[in-house]
Amino acid sequence: MAKDQERDGNKFNSASYGELAKALDAYVAVKKKDGAEVPISSVISSDLISDILMFVEERPLLLTGLVNPQVIRVADMVDIGGIIFVGGKKPEEGMIEMARQKEMPLAITERTLYGASGELYKKGIKPCKYGGGKDLAKLSLEK
Amino acid sequence: MPSYLWKNDEATCLRNGDEREKGLKKDGKGSIVLQTEIEGGDFGHAGQGSSQLKETMKKLGIDSQLIKRSAISAYEAEMNVVIHSRQGKMEAIISSDKVIVSIQDQGSGIEDIEQALRPGYSTASEEVREMGFGAGLGLSNMKRNADRLFIESEIGEGTEVEITICLDGSR
Numbered sequence: 514m515a516k517d518q519e520r521d522g523n524k525f526n527s528a529s530y531g532e533l534a535k536a537l538d539a540y541v542a543v544k545k546k547d548g549a550e551v552p553i554s555s556v557i558s559s560d561l562i563s564d565i566l567m568f569v570e571e572r573p574l575l576l577t578g579l580v581n582p583q584v585i586r587v588a589d590m591v592d593i594g595g596i597i598f599v600g601g602k603k604p605e606e607g608m609i610e611m612a613r614q615k616e617m618p619l620a621i622t623e624r625t626l627y628g629a630s631g632e633l634y635k636k637g638i639k640p641c642k643y644g645g646g647k648d649l650a651k652l653s654l655e656k
Numbered sequence: 657m658p659s660y661l662w663k664n665d666e667a668t669c670l671r672n673g674d675e676r677e678k679g680l681k682k683d684g685k686g687s688i689v690l691q692t693e694i695e696g697g698d699f700g701h702a703g704q705g706s707s708q709l710k711e712t713m714k715k716l717g718i719d720s721q722l723i724k725r726s727a728i729s730a731y732e733a734e735m736n737v738v739i740h741s742r743q744g745k746m747e748a749i750i751s752s753d754k755v756i757v758s759i760q761d762q763g764s765g766i767e768d769i770e771q772a773l774r775p776g777y778s779t780a781s782e783e784v785r786e787m788g789f790g791a792g793l794g795l796s797n798m799k800r801n802a803d804r805l806f807i808e809s810e811i812g813e814g815t816e817v818e819i820t821i822c823l824d825g826s827r
Contacts, residue, residue: 562735563793566728567800579788586703590710590727592720644800 526637527554530595530618533574536636537629539597539622543612551594551618555641558630562587573641576629580604582611589615599626659808660769667803669754669822687751688712694734696742699787705746706731722823725801726755729819732794733759739784757819766809
């Protein structure tokens with residue numbers, strides 16, 4: 514893992530999707546066609562579609578307990594680097610096929626959303642920058 | 657008919673003065689037009705129009721941030737039809753300086769547009785929320801990504817949403 518970033522006085526790391534899946538003892542169901550590793554330097558943990566669409570960094574890892582085809586579609590739309598489903602929830606074959614077509618790395622871990630998030634934070638992977646929060650509050654006050 | 661209009665004053669593609677009161681003037685010349693029928697409640701195929709928009713923009717070599725902003729706002733609008741309506745249609749027009757996405761539905765209409773724009777406000781059913789929708793961020797997400805957002809809605813008739821994204825990357 515390379516220490517290559519600094520934010521809010523903290524050092525953050527980046528790692529490959531495969532390394533992070535391994536750290537969570539996750540079963541990898543879909544890889545890139547050519548087997549290429551995807552570098553990951555930030556993480557989103559969310560069970561809400563619109564929330565996932567609010568994150569603004571390039572190629573974050575998505576940890577989610579939400580298992581339906583729309584997760585794959587949305588992940589592809591906002592260039593998510595890869596998905597890890599938490600809580601041992603297994604996607605249906607149709608979803609796995611969709612991820613294969615879109616070359617969206619996909620894995621399943623038995624850890625919970627909180628447990629998996631904590632594990633990756635401990636590894637020094639930073640939270641993905643969020644477009645909600647203060648910006649959203651400002652927008653909602655704007656006429 | 658109750659309506660709402662918001663625009664980014666910095667957006668250069670909106671400065672040409674060719675705006676109509678309702679929608680932007682759609683110049684058909686040299687534009688690519690994508691049309692999609694949207695079925696209410698069809699969560700399996702939902703979002704295909706937005707995916708198609710993304711793929712087409714990618715083939716045209718448009719900047720990835722502009723593609724992302726267009727796809728996100730189109731997707732939110734498309735999902736609103738799937739969640740709240742029986743039927744609708746989406747039309748996306750890609751021209752040299754902007755993308756205009758218009759979505760019309762035959763739905764229940766929005767009672768109070770200002771209220772619907774408030775982050776966290778949602779009228780989605782429990783069933784829909786279990787699928788990860790209904791966070792109350794849909795319209796906020798459109799506004800955050802668009803350069804112009806126009807909403808017109810009549811109770812019992814339906815809703816029309818028009819989203820414009822300038823392709824010169826002015827924001």
